[in-house]
Amino acid sequence: MTAHSPSEISYSAHAARWGLMFITALFVLLPFWITVLGGFKTQGELSANPLGLPKVWQTEAYTDILVSPKTWHMLGNSVLITGFTVALVLILASMLAFTFSHIKFAGRNYLYSYVILGMMFPGATAILPLFIKIRDLGLLDTYAGVILPQVAFGLAMSVLLFRTFFEQLPKDLFEAALVDGCGYGRFFWRIVIPLSQPILATVGVFVLVQSWNNYIFPLIMLNDQSVYPWPLGLMEFRGQYGAEWNRILAYITITILPAVVFFLFAQKYIVAGLTGGAVKG
Amino acid sequence: MSAQILSSHRTPWTQRLNAWFYRHNQGGRLTTLVLFLPPALTVFTLFVILPISESGLYSFFRWNGFTELSEGGRFVGLRNFAQMLQHDVFHVAVWNTLKIVLISLVIQLPLAMAVALAVASKSRINNLFRLIFFLPFILADVVAGLIWRFIYDGGTGLVAAVTNLFNLEAFYPLADADWAFNAILVVVIWKYFGYHMMIYIAGLQGISDDMIEAAKLDGASPWKIITKVKLPLIWPAIRLSIFFSVIGALQFFEMAMPLVQSGGPGGSAHTIVTYLYEFGIVRTRVGFGSAVAVVLFLACAVFAFTYQRYVMRQRD
Numbered sequence: 001m002t003a004h005s006p007s008e009i010s011y012s013a014h015a016a017r018w019g020l021m022f023i024t025a026l027f028v029l030l031p032f033w034i035t036v037l038g039g040f041k042t043q044g045e046l047s048a049n050p051l052g053l054p055k056v057w058q059t060e061a062y063t064d065i066l067v068s069p070k071t072w073h074m075l076g077n078s079v080l081i082t083g084f085t086v087a088l089v090l091i092l093a094s095m096l097a098f099t100f101s102h103i104k105f106a107g108r109n110y111l112y113s114y115v116i117l118g119m120m121f122p123g124a125t126a127i128l129p130l131f132i133k134i135r136d137l138g139l140l141d142t143y144a145g146v147i148l149p150q151v152a153f154g155l156a157m158s159v160l161l162f163r164t165f166f167e168q169l170p171k172d173l174f175e176a177a178l179v180d181g182c183g184y185g186r187f188f189w190r191i192v193i194p195l196s197q198p199i200l201a202t203v204g205v206f207v208l209v210q211s212w213n214n215y216i217f218p219l220i221m222l223n224d225q226s227v228y229p230w231p232l233g234l235m236e237f238r239g240q241y242g243a244e245w246n247r248i249l250a251y252i253t254i255t256i257l258p259a260v261v262f263f264l265f266a267q268k269y270i271v272a273g274l275t276g277g278a279v280k281g
Numbered sequence: 282m283s284a285q286i287l288s289s290h291r292t293p294w295t296q297r298l299n300a301w302f303y304r305h306n307q308g309g310r311l312t313t314l315v316l317f318l319p320p321a322l323t324v325f326t327l328f329v330i331l332p333i334s335e336s337g338l339y340s341f342f343r344w345n346g347f348t349e350l351s352e353g354g355r356f357v358g359l360r361n362f363a364q365m366l367q368h369d370v371f372h373v374a375v376w377n378t379l380k381i382v383l384i385s386l387v388i389q390l391p392l393a394m395a396v397a398l399a400v401a402s403k404s405r406i407n408n409l410f411r412l413i414f415f416l417p418f419i420l421a422d423v424v425a426g427l428i429w430r431f432i433y434d435g436g437t438g439l440v441a442a443v444t445n446l447f448n449l450e451a452f453y454p455l456a457d458a459d460w461a462f463n464a465i466l467v468v469v470i471w472k473y474f475g476y477h478m479m480i481y482i483a484g485l486q487g488i489s490d491d492m493i494e495a496a497k498l499d500g501a502s503p504w505k506i507i508t509k510v511k512l513p514l515i516w517p518a519i520r521l522s523i524f525f526s527v528i529g530a531l532q533f534f535e536m537a538m539p540l541v542q543s544g545g546p547g548g549s550a551h552t553i554v555t556y557l558y559e560f561g562i563v564r565t566r567v568g569f570g571s572a573v574a575v576v577l578f579l580a581c582a583v584f585a586f587t588y589q590r591y592v593m594r595q596r597d
Contacts, residue, residue, distance in 0.1 A: 092321035122532030126332035152328030183309035213421035
């Protein structure tokens with residue numbers, strides 16, 4: 001300590017800080033860089049020129065994927081599955097959380113603990129009986145066969161987030177509404193929901209990313225390629241093209257591009273949603 | 282006769298029910314409960330709680346799942362569990378799962394903390410770095426796995442580029458029993474450290490500037506401020522991120538799928554869930570797979586309850 005002047009210390013601290021930031025950023029970004037450019041290279045150029053720009057920009061790998069109807073069909077499947085999952089979780093979880101936060105009834109806290117229990121157990125603990133149940137319901141190879149388990153496993157965390165938010169709403173609000181003859185139902189739809197836009201966005205984004213990226217439920221429940229969402233399609237594409245890495249890298253780039261753009265636009269909600277309320281704001 | 286006497290000095294039951302209903306249904310309370318509770322609870326019970334319980338039941342049977350349990354299933358007691366506990370690949374899977382926890386505690390979380398400290402203060406450039414560090418986390422696990430599958434490819438990937446450059450023999454880390462799982466651990470850090478960083482940043486931003494100023498006035502060095510002021514103050518964020526790391530390790534599966542098939546060379550890269558998938562689902566052994574699920578369930582439950590009891594509840 002005494003050997004260094006304060007400015008010397010802060011100089012080395014600054015250097016260490018920037019060094020750490022740049023090296024870590026390099027570690028994070030390098031795989032993205034290689035992936036995006038890889039799709040523009042020929043197979044032979046991949047290992048000969050891993051980091052540089054392509055000598056000749058080959059767009060074939062990208063255009064082949066973009067003109068294939070299969071790609072768009074798969075994207076449609078993903079949009080359907082994710083859309084229904086998000087909508088159902090938002091409706092079911094907000095209604096359940098509202099009863100937990102605003103209506104007193106016997107056993108309320110037990111029921112709440114029962115639902116929160118779902119947060120601790122990964123889908124894998126239920127996957128075999130879940131497969132049998134979905135099969136017995138005749139829902140294998142259907143969108144519903146993926147949506148229902150996704151909704152069920154999305155509920156616990158969503159109810160937690162909704163309940164925390166609802167309980168912070170001013171109590172006078174409800175008393176005033178009740179005096180004015182507004183019942184619980186109307187209070188929920190007309191007052192609570194319009195006030196809950198931030199939490200709806202947070203939970204919505206959380207469920208959306210989970211569902212969009214989910215692989216295990218579609219893997220188990222879907223066999224028919226015509227209903228594959230994109231993570232399954234990606235793995236199937238990889239199986240089909242084996243070691244043609246330039247094609248696979250192009251495919252990866254096309255699938256992550258919307259995610260990255262979406263992330264840049266909705267980063268506030270994504271960070272709040274994905275860190276599950278651990279991060280405020 | 283007696284019923285007549287009983288009811289004669291009471292109002293008819295329909296009226297009493299009406300009164301009760303009126304009293305309890307103020308503001309549509311009962312109606313709302315009846316409409317709001319069942320849908321979510323039914324879905325949750327049917328597709329989360331019931332299947333988890335059924336795993337417990339199935340784990341005592343030898344059953345392929347294609348017939349009714351009562352017809353095709355054979356009760357085998359604890360034999361599935363005995364078989365699993367004696368299987369050396371299962372030992373590898375448990376050890377690898379623990380390795381993810383260890384690597385999180387020793388490398389991932391300290392890295393996340395270091396970058397969190399570096400970029401916590403609000404500025405444009407810090408915000409940019411935060412976005413970069415968080416970027417891998419928004420990718421699907423299968424995508425992260427596939428990108429690194431290419432990097433580790435000894436024929437065309439980055440590893441090939443390095444071995445070509447130095448004229449070394451081609452090297453396939455994911456096909457090498459000593460390297461495969463360590464290679465996966467690198468991807469785990471790459472994908473998840475940004476998530477933990479965000480949790481820490483939220484904690485750091487909650488520390489009031491006065492506290493830091495006071496420490497500075499007392500002559501505390503920057504290092505002392507970090508270790509004696511900041512870290513103790515964000516302990517709630519740290520224990521939360523440890524909780525998520527362990528739960529994440531216990532359910533680690535999707536990222537492994539594109540990286541290694543069937544648990545990697547000689548099953549050396551199995552984790553508990555990939556083991557469940559390989560030996561329960563792929564081989565359609567519902568009973569055996571359910572036994573693995575029960576062990577996984579117990580691991581989650583024991584960890585979650587002890588951690589809640591002894592770490593999360595403690596006073597800061």
